[in-house]
Amino acid sequence: MSIMAIIMLIMIRILSNAAVEYDIKQELSKAVNQNFRYVSIEDRELKVTENFSYRDEDVVFLILNKAGEILKGDYPEEVADTLISFPVKNTVGRSVVCNGEKYYVKDLRIGRSDSKGIFIRGIIKKSDAYSHYRTIELVSYLSIVGIFCVIFIGELILSKRISIELKNMCKTAESIGSNLDMSQRMECDNRFHEIAILAQANNRMLDRMEQTFLTQEQFTSDVAHELRTPVAVVMAQCEYAKDKVTSKDEFEEVLDVVYRQSKKINTIITQLLNFSRLDQDRVQLQNETIDLMEIVESVCEEQEDKFGAAISMELHLKEAVTTGDINLISIVIQNLVTNAIKFSDEYGKIDIRTGEVENEVYVTVQDYGIGIKKEEQERIFQRFYKCEKSRNAEGFGLGLPLSVKIAEKHGGRITVFSEAGMGSIFTLYLPKN
Numbered sequence: 028m029s030i031m032a033i034i035m036l037i038m039i040r041i042l043s044n045a046a047v048e049y050d051i052k053q054e055l056s057k058a059v060n061q062n063f064r065y066v067s068i069e070d071r072e073l074k075v076t077e078n079f080s081y082r083d084e085d086v087v088f089l090i091l092n093k094a095g096e097i098l099k100g101d102y103p104e105e106v107a108d109t110l111i112s113f114p115v116k117n118t119v120g121r122s123v124v125c126n127g128e129k130y131y132v133k134d135l136r137i138g139r140s141d142s143k144g145i146f147i148r149g150i151i152k153k154s155d156a157y158s159h160y161r162t163i164e165l166v167s168y169l170s171i172v173g174i175f176c177v178i179f180i181g182e183l184i185l186s187k188r189i190s191i192e193l194k195n196m197c198k199t200a201e202s203i204g205s206n207l208d209m210s211q212r213m214e215c216d217n218r219f220h221e222i223a224i225l226a227q228a229n230n231r232m233l234d235r236m237e238q239t240f241l242t243q244e245q246f247t248s249d250v251a252h253e254l255r256t257p258v259a260v261v262m263a264q265c266e267y268a269k270d271k272v273t274s275k276d277e278f279e280e281v282l283d284v285v286y287r288q289s290k291k292i293n294t295i296i297t298q299l300l301n302f303s304r305l306d307q308d309r310v311q312l313q314n315e316t317i318d319l320m321e322i323v324e325s326v327c328e329e330q331e332d333k334f335g336a337a338i339s340m341e342l343h344l345k346e347a348v349t350t351g352d353i354n355l356i357s358i359v360i361q362n363l364v365t366n367a368i369k370f371s372d373e374y375g376k377i378d379i380r381t382g383e384v385e386n387e388v389y390v391t392v393q394d395y396g397i398g399i400k401k402e403e404q405e406r407i408f409q410r411f412y413k414c415e416k417s418r419n420a421e422g423f424g425l426g427l428p429l430s431v432k433i434a435e436k437h438g439g440r441i442t443v444f445s446e447a448g449m450g451s452i453f454t455l456y457l458p459k460n
């Protein structure tokens with residue numbers, strides 16, 4: 028801002044100099060024109076009345092012929108040859124420098140006493156003429172300095188205020204860094220637009236960090252919670268086996284429980300490991316040809332072997348081929364199918380469809396089971412979330428979030444359409460290639 032102010036002030040100074048110079052030349056022309064009335068040429072003779080003034084304040088007048096020879100009047104004493112030999116010309120005011128001083132010269136033709144012509148010449152020294160403008164000049168200088176001071180003080184106040192705002196933001200950042208209190212936010216009044224934008228951006232970042240922190244904390248507590256029950260059962264069974272079990276049958280029963288609980292623990296750990304590998308991009312996705320029809324058929328065969336007539340699966344398969352990681356996509360389809368079975372009535376029906384729409388291939392798994400309430404439909408994709416109605420069902424609420432992650436890694440998505448009591452439709456969409 029100060030640089031701009033200085034540039035502006037220099038420009039004002041240059042322009043005002045030009046204006047003063049123009050003014051002096053105008054005044055000089057006026058003075059020469061006034062004297063013109065007192066000089067005439069009659070019968071080729073030069074006539075100068077007594078009213079003709081050879082000096083009017085700072086202007087000196089002479090009468091010259093075209094060759095520059097003086098007919099009346101005199102140059103000021105200190106004038107050098109440069110000015111004396113300055114060519115006579117009937118034109119607007121001109122300037123000439125002699126002895127380091129600038130002079131303004133105005134020549135005005137009177138008439139012709141001979142072939143060369145006669146002229147009145149008015150001369151004024153710049154420094155003399157400028158003396159009339161000194162006060163104006165002083166006032167302009169003072170106002171320039173005044174304006175500069177006002178701008179400078181304004182800038183000081185402004186930068187002070189800005190630095191206070193920035194210091195406050197730094198304090199908040201340091202305080203968040205030292206005590207990890209993510210609930211703090213950067214405060215800033217909206218006087219400085221750019222600082223307000225910076226504070227808002229920081230606050231948005233803090234919002235996200237706080238959310239991540241909370242999710243992380245929630246996640247840790249969820250994992251601990253999910254693992255605590257099977258671990259407690261395993262410990263209790265071991266204690267029991269140590270102190271109370273006497274027969275082989277009883278011992279086998281205990282082992283059976285321990286095995287089932289260990290399997291649960293293993294499932295949680297495997298799913299969590301899969302998650303973190305996908306999160307950290309530690310899983311190298313294979314780029315294989317995936318035939319969704321084939322995967323669906325093999326998953327369904329497996330489930331039919333397990334559940335037999337307890338469930339009826341109807342396949343409506345159309346070609347759906349893309350590329351990706353067969354193992355991971357199989358995990359997704361298996362999750363969707365097992366969920367459909369898990370949340371259907373016994374002897375319920377499940378429809379599975381594959382096909383292509385526009386640039387995508389899809390697998391749709393439709394059941395007619397318990398369904399999901401509207402308000403729970405978004406939350407089922409969060410880790411460890413289980414709907415109220417299915418709290419006691421097998422599972423840890425990790426299948427869907429893992430499936431979504433896998434779908435996203437393939438550039439795809441999972442959608443849900445469900446109505447409580449009517450059933451659900453889960454669809455996996457993948458880009459064709």
Ligand code: ADP
Pocket residue numbers: 362366367370394396397398399407412413414415417418421422423424425426427428450451
């Ligand atoms: P889980 O292993 O518990 O099934 P998921 O992440 O696969 O974990 O599913 C999360 C929750 O979403 C389930 O516990 C259940 O409440 C609900 N859910 C998922 N699929 C269905 C479905 N087909 N019908 C009804 N509820 C479902």
